[in-house]
Amino acid sequence: MNTKPSLGDRYAEWAVIVVTVAALLAGWFVMNGVVGRTVPFESDGVSAAAPGGWKESKPAEGELLNVHELGSAGYETTYILSKLPVPQDGGAGTIASLLTLERATALTGYRVLGQREVTINGLEALEVSYVYIESNPDLTHAEIPAVVRGLDYIFVRDGNAVIATYHADQSDYEGGLDRFYRFVESIRF
Amino acid sequence: MPENTCCVCGRPGVHAIGARWFCEEHHKTATHERRSAFGSVLGLIVALVVFVGVVYGLDTALQPVFTASTLLLTGVVLALVPAVVWLAFFYQQDRLEPEPKGHLFSVFVLGALLAAAVGIPLVEDVFNVPDWLYADTMTTILGGILVVGFVQEFLKYAAVRYSVYHSSEFDEATDGVVYATAAGLGYATVLNVMFVVNNGGVDLGAGVIYMAVVAMAQASFAGITGYFLGRAKFESEPLWWMPLGLTLSAAANGLFTWARGEVTRGGGTLSSGPNPWLGLVLAGAVAVVTLGVILALVRRNIKSALAAK
Numbered sequence: 001m002n003t004k005p006s007l008g009d010r011y012a013e014w015a016v017i018v019v020t021v022a023a024l025l026a027g028w029f030v031m032n033g034v035v036g037r038t039v040p041f042e043s044d045g046v047s048a049a050a051p052g053g054w055k056e057s058k059p060a061e062g063e064l065l066n067v068h069e070l071g072s073a074g075y076e077t078t079y080i081l082s083k084l085p086v087p088q089d090g091g092a093g094t095i096a097s098l099l100t101l102e103r104a105t106a107l108t109g110y111r112v113l114g115q116r117e118v119t120i121n122g123l124e125a126l127e128v129s130y131v132y133i134e135s136n137p138d139l140t141h142a143e144i145p146a147v148v149r150g151l152d153y154i155f156v157r158d159g160n161a162v163i164a165t166y167h168a169d170q171s172d173y174e175g176g177l178d179r180f181y182r183f184v185e186s187i188r189f
Numbered sequence: 190m191p192e193n194t195c196c197v198c199g200r201p202g203v204h205a206i207g208a209r210w211f212c213e214e215h216h217k218t219a220t221h222e223r224r225s226a227f228g229s230v231l232g233l234i235v236a237l238v239v240f241v242g243v244v245y246g247l248d249t250a251l252q253p254v255f256t257a258s259t260l261l262l263t264g265v266v267l268a269l270v271p272a273v274v275w276l277a278f279f280y281q282q283d284r285l286e287p288e289p290k291g292h293l294f295s296v297f298v299l300g301a302l303l304a305a306a307v308g309i310p311l312v313e314d315v316f317n318v319p320d321w322l323y324a325d326t327m328t329t330i331l332g333g334i335l336v337v338g339f340v341q342e343f344l345k346y347a348a349v350r351y352s353v354y355h356s357s358e359f360d361e362a363t364d365g366v367v368y369a370t371a372a373g374l375g376y377a378t379v380l381n382v383m384f385v386v387n388n389g390g391v392d393l394g395a396g397v398i399y400m401a402v403v404a405m406a407q408a409s410f411a412g413i414t415g416y417f418l419g420r421a422k423f424e425s426e427p428l429w430w431m432p433l434g435l436t437l438s439a440a441a442n443g444l445f446t447w448a449r450g451e452v453t454r455g456g457g458t459l460s461s462g463p464n465p466w467l468g469l470v471l472a473g474a475v476a477v478v479t480l481g482v483i484l485a486l487v488r489r490n491i492k493s494a495l496a497a498k
Binding site for chain 2: 011012013015016018019020023024026027028030031034035052053054069070
């Protein structure tokens with residue numbers, strides 16, 4: 001009878017470790033593929049590379065796209081792409097004022113934190129950053145309201161404004177900015 | 190391993206199973222089917238279903254009002270129930286041929302510690318699994334197997350392989366299943382406690398179903414790894430044997446994560462699913478089938494080992 005230790009006896013522990021490490025590396029690639037993935041989006045003459053794997057909500061009036069990230073802590077990180085007609089003789093500033101008035105009545109604790117003109121992909125845009133409080137309307141829900149940071153990029157061309165909006169829990173806001181910038185840079189109209 | 194020495198205790202071997210030698214005593218134990226190994230898991234499945242029914246019924250009938258701290262405390266106590274139930278069944282059935290309580294408890298604690306110190310931080314913080322696992326079906330299956338499955342099953346394997354595996358107490362064909370189940374329940378207990386703590390307590394009805402599902406699933410998948418560990422100890426197996434066992438248990442783990450999300454239609458979280466009971470039915474079915482297959486395989490192995498004596 002052969003009593004020599006088999007390869008399995010000698011190296012089984014290492015084989016298990018190697019297979020586990022290989023599986024985790026493959027899992028890392030799957031994760032990166034999903035996290036960085038984008039899906040092409042086009043509607044009403046506006047196209048963009050939308051984040052892949054995010055949940056799509058039914059767009060509200062004036063919205064072309066409304067997606068939010070699953071699994072965000074607290075308030076779910078949201079991207080909104082909207083298209084609005086610009087009033088005659090108006091510009092990006094007019095749209096920013098309209099949005100501010102609308103949000104100030106609809107959102108709790110809404111405050112504009114800053115506003116400046118920027119150039120993205122050769123297009124002039126108005127950047128508006130703001131903050132508000134998101135709280136569950138159900139009074140029996142015992143949870144602390146979330147502080148939400150928001151950022152708009154307002155582009156105006158041919159009588160229409162295209163607005164890219166980013167909403168995120170204040171703890172996620174900074175970390176998600178780079179990805180939102182890539183989304184904004186992908187917008188074509 | 191030196192020639193013709195017992196692979197369990199190192200004494201001179203007098204019988205062989207495959208390429209492994211055994212002394213008289215350990216040949217008997219290696220070909221012994223410990224009924225309590227399977228009876229206790231079957232008892233756990235039945236008891237958990239009854240436990241869920243009782244807690245759910247009491248919660249619905251009495252609608253108890255908890256403060257935040259008592260809700261948290263109640264949740265943590267409920268999270269410990271599956272492990273206590275299994276140990277109770279195991280020791281009750283194991284009176285005639287007792288497994289050392291210290292070893293079993295140590296492996297349970299080791300499974301729990303590895304879950305808290307390595308498993309949960311790796312899955313939730315390094316891989317950020319909640320952020321992307323449920324993006325689509327293929328991602329759920331691949332991520333469930335490659336990340337969640339492999340991390341959890343490797344740690345349960347490690348809890349047995351690097352503790353009791355080389356001791357002389359690991360001397361029966363079913364010991365792999367017994368100790369791996371203990372590691373699996375240790376892992377499940379930490380997952381359940383974390384679930385309770387992270388949610389600041391849980392709704393008793395849905396929470397107790399979640400805990401039972403996690404306990405049954407973790408114990409079942411650990412049982413697969415345990416079967417392969419047992420075979421690797423008592424029969425000389427090829428190099429791919431143990432990696433295959435781990436891959437199968439990881440695959441079962443990942444597929445279960447996906448299937449549970451599908452049947453509860455909650456995207457993988459029972460609390461958000463409209464029907465968590467279906468998750469319990471699925472977990473019970475998976476546990477019974479896994480147990481049955483492992484039992485049949487162990488019996489077949491013992492039979493062929495005795496026939497070759």
